[in-house]
Amino acid sequence: MHTDTPLLDRFIPQPDIRERFETIIGAPADLVFDVALRFDMQSLPLVKTIFWLRDKVMGTGPHVPRRPQGILEETRGLGRGLLCEEPGRHVVCGARCQPWLANVSFTAIAPSEFESYAEPGEVKLAWTFEVTEVGPERTRLVHETRAQSTDEMARIKFRRYWRWARFGIIAIRLLMLPSIKRTAQQRWAAVRSRN
Numbered sequence: 001m002h003t004d005t006p007l008l009d010r011f012i013p014q015p016d017i018r019e020r021f022e023t024i025i026g027a028p029a030d031l032v033f034d035v036a037l038r039f040d041m042q043s044l045p046l047v048k049t050i051f052w053l054r055d056k057v058m059g060t061g062p063h064v065p066r067r068p069q070g071i072l073e074e075t076r077g078l079g080r081g082l083l084c085e086e087p088g089r090h091v092v093c094g095a096r097c098q099p100w101l102a103n104v105s106f107t108a109i110a111p112s113e114f115e116s117y118a119e120p121g122e123v124k125l126a127w128t129f130e131v132t133e134v135g136p137e138r139t140r141l142v143h144e145t146r147a148q149s150t151d152e153m154a155r156i157k158f159r160r161y162w163r164w165a166r167f168g169i170i171a172i173r174l175l176m177l178p179s180i181k182r183t184a185q186q187r188w189a190a191v192r193s194r195n
Helices: 029-038 045-058 071-077 152-194
Strands: 017-025 081-086 090-097 123-135 138-149
Touching: 017 152, 029 071, 029 123, 029 138, 029 152, 045 152, 071 090, 138 152
Parallel strands: none
Antiparallel strands: 017 138, 081 090, 090 123, 123 138
16 A cells, blocks of 8 residues: 655655665565665675775775675674664654764664654764565565764754765665565566466
């Protein structure tokens, strides 16, 4: 069932930034959802390059070698908390941070406190994956990200950061969704050929 009220309205109803991307995929919703959450975005060479460039621009220190992992596992491992979910249909994750720092760290906020959280000097981030059946073996996949600064000083720092960082962040989404679509459709074709 498609809803006209975005899930993130519950957590960040008035964002400083909102990026929403969607695609139609020729596969069932539960399969698309599974592929989306298990997709390793750094398996894409251009995405790895974007992260490398951010590290160079920001002067980030050395990293522990990264193991392949799905986007949900990775973002939760970085400190983003689960805000709500309906298995097989949607997931919402969020955190607070200072994204303009070289070595940014994310801290989860309890779902009941997320919307009202206003500790000065920070940005609240939330993202979602949502799937909706739009026809037989056809699914709409939506990925949305929102950010909201907690005060004016944080807003100024975030805007300065976002002026250049948005290009990489949006590029990652534009690379990721077609790859999820291709993977889900290939997986569904393999399932159908076995039946």
